[in-house]
Amino acid sequence: MDNKIVYVVSDSVGETADLVVRAAMGQFPFAPDIRRVPYVEDTGTLKEVISIAKSNQALICFTLVKPDMRQYLVEEAAKEGVEAYDIIGPLIDQIETITGQVPRYEPGVVRRLDEEYFKKIEAIEFAVKYDDGRDARGILKADIVLIGISRTSKTPLSQYLAHNKRLKVANVPLVPEVDPPEELYQVAKEKCFGLKITPEKLNHIRKERLKSLGLSDGATYANINRIKEEIDHFENVVSKINCQVIDVSNKAIEETANIIVNAVQNQKMF
Structure with missing residues (x-):
């Protein structure tokens, strides 16, 4: 389990996802091999990451604010049998529901x-x-x-x-x-x-x-x-x-x- 790879995918720098993954991994007795994939702007890059993750039996954790990009990653990863965890999407959706406000869907705000x-x-x-x-x-x-x-x-x-x-x-x-x-x-x-x-x-x-x-x-x-x-x-x-x-x-x-x-x-x- 020492060599378990986690791909951190983001449409910005990826610091938020990286910190969350490291915090979660800190609860386990093995060191994570975190590989960050920042500034993702197209589905082609997502497809490539999914392919690499599949070959390495890796986990994908991501912070993508645009709904179409999030949906594409989740659906394509599922087709390939790759686990993909959406770190920020569900929270954005929940805040939208509670406040009635439409998100900006703008990467890199933080x-x-x-x-x-x-x-x-x-x-x-x-x-x-x-x-x-x-x-x-x-x-x-x-x-x-x-x-x-x-x-x-x-x-x-x-x-x-x-x-x-x-x-x-x-x-x-x-x-x-x-x-x-x-x-x-x-x-x-x-x-x-x-x-x-x-x-x-x-x-x-x-x-x-x-x-x-x-x-x-x-x-x-x-x-x-x-x-x-x-x-x-x-x-x-x-x-x-x-x-x-x-x-x-x-x-x-x-x-x-x-x-x-x-x-x-x-x-x-x-």
């Missing part, structure tokens, strides 16, 4: 979902690593670079774009006393977005921030003249970069994010 998930996680980790100008090297690696003075929603916007759009975003704070990193002038201007806000709005936001920290709202941080100085510095930097500037004074994070996404899509950057 793999695409996994890829999207890991891309999202990678974007989130990137946003954390390159938040608030922590590492200027992230500027040239980023899909999007956000620049602005303090309290212009750079961090939450970076996280939103990572979570919802799977974009790698670096953000850079601008203060008059610190020269912007050289990388900021090297990145493509189409990837860079300046976040602008009115002095009055920012004054209010910063005062509320100080209050939440139990500090006096008379600190320099919330001083209107200091804010205007920072905005002047911001205007000087963005004019040198020649990047798009978005007024976030009365915009929700989602609204600003949509402006950015539409801009990069129009430029066909991604």
